[in-house]
Amino acid sequence: MTTAHGEGETGILRCFGQQLRLLRTSRGLTRAELGAKLSYGEDMVASVELGRRIPKPEFIERADAVLEVGGLLTVMKEEVARARYPAFFRDAAKLEAEAVELHVYANQAVPGLLQTEEYARAVFGVLRPPLDEGIVNERVAARLARQEIFHRTPHPLMSFVIDESVLRRPIGGRDVLRGQLEQVLLVSHMRHVEVQVMPLDRDENAGMAGPFTLIETKGERRIAYVEVQNVSRVHSDRESVRALEAKYGTLRAQALTPRESLAYVEKLLGEP
Incomplete structure (x- = not known):
């Protein structure tokens, strides 16, 4: 992974890097020596220490064990991992990971939680201004990592309403x-997942204002996440969340049923 993006994420990466450097030098190790013990190259250690690369969880765990610091580095693992996400999505990513229920309406692109690696790479590739290749790789890896939620136990209840235009684009x-x-x-x-398609020929569509996500966490917090043009907002006040919950209920009623949606996607796959 390469250069991070944004003041918030570079801050945590620099902090982690400085901590790693102090612990390494206190043990009298060079970057090359520590890299050899971690099964990484000297360049990787240097990049992490300088806050230029986001270390993977296994790098952090090995460094903590090799330097014998009793969790001083692993305690930062979650915050370092969050640096993989763009700043505007970081709070939502944390809430998403804690979800017991998650419901998504999408009318621009396939929801990130459903994206393949190739599709995600294409989505990031068409952004303007263009992202550096390293940032694209970073964002793709982070998006795919979010999909672990599907295999979490107990399973969160999840649903998606996807506009037909998204599935044809x-x-x-x-x-x-x-x-x-x-x-x-x-x-x-x-x-534990339901997918519905919103047909283009519907004369009523409650989602014209754009995509959004509804999240309920283990602590029974109910939150809504809205993002447009990389400007995002997490709504936690009950009035705003209730309005979007009502909108989502209407969207589900207007869309094809899950069974009809399954047949529709199969039909799309059969088209030349």
């Missing part, structure tokens, strides 16, 4: 779209 090309539709079908068969 060939971001990345026809082959990429086909792989993405197959992924949507695969996830649709999970018992």
